[in-house]
Amino acid sequence: EAQVTQNPRYLITVTGKKLTVTCSQNMNHEYMSWYRQDPGLGLRQIYYSMNVEVTDKGDVPEGYKVSRKEKRNFPLILESPSPNQTSLYFCASSLSGYPYSPLHFGNGTRLTVT
Amino acid sequence: KQEVTQIPAALSVPEGENLVLNCSFTDSAIYNLQWFRQDPGKGLTSLLLIQSSQREQTSGRLNASLDKSSGRSTLYIAASQPGDSATYLCAVRVNTGNQFYFGTGTSLTVIP
Numbered sequence: 687e688a689q690v691t692q693n694p695r696y697l698i699t700v701t702g703k704k705l706t707v708t709c710s711q712n713m714n715h716e717y718m719s720w721y722r723q724d725p726g727l728g729l730r731q732i733y734y735s736m737n738v739e740v741t742d743k744g745d746v747p748e749g750y751k752v753s754r755k756e757k758r759n760f761p762l763i764l765e766s767p768s769p770n771q772t773s774l775y776f777c778a779s780s781l782s783g784y785p786y787s788p789l790h791f792g793n794g795t796r797l798t799v800t
Numbered sequence: 801k802q803e804v805t806q807i808p809a810a811l812s813v814p815e816g817e818n819l820v821l822n823c824s825f826t827d828s829a830i831y832n833l834q835w836f837r838q839d840p841g842k843g844l845t846s847l848l849l850i851q852s853s854q855r856e857q858t859s860g861r862l863n864a865s866l867d868k869s870s871g872r873s874t875l876y877i878a879a880s881q882p883g884d885s886a887t888y889l890c891a892v893r894v895n896t897g898n899q900f901y902f903g904t905g906t907s908l909t910v911i912p
Binding site for chain 1: 804834836841844
């Protein structure tokens, strides 16, 4: 089944403790991206990647890191999480260079930073 | 920077009614516009994608239209059902192809 898989689904951590949220897709998509969803603000793009070893900042990249060493994986790293990073996070993927390709989403990771 | 707005923020209708959800965007330089459905605690499910060169797309009881020049899209749902209750989001993919901008969604409740 074609899908985007995020782990974990729920994560509670403390300020400053490094964490990684994993994202994997099995559709051979070049494009992958991360979003955070906050009430009243909608989804905002954190980082995106057009292909392996190619990443770029979205609208809200501060406090986050990403890497794209393999085509299927695009982990999101919070090196020193803070309470304002408490949010619902989504990973998504699509074909790159093909504007008709829809964006496919994972089921989300709800992160709480205390 | 692209801004996407969805009005109304919430909508409640009786079962069987036809309804229209609105999405507007400020910059017409888009690749495509996509409508999603989001159920509570779940991810986003793609409903329809309209290419910038298209005027509309249909899937079952759903019809989405796009007017790039006026920066507007509508999602028409025919004969609404309680199972249609969810939040509906629109998103535009800008011409560089790299970034997506989302509206804040319309929360739809269909009353049996």
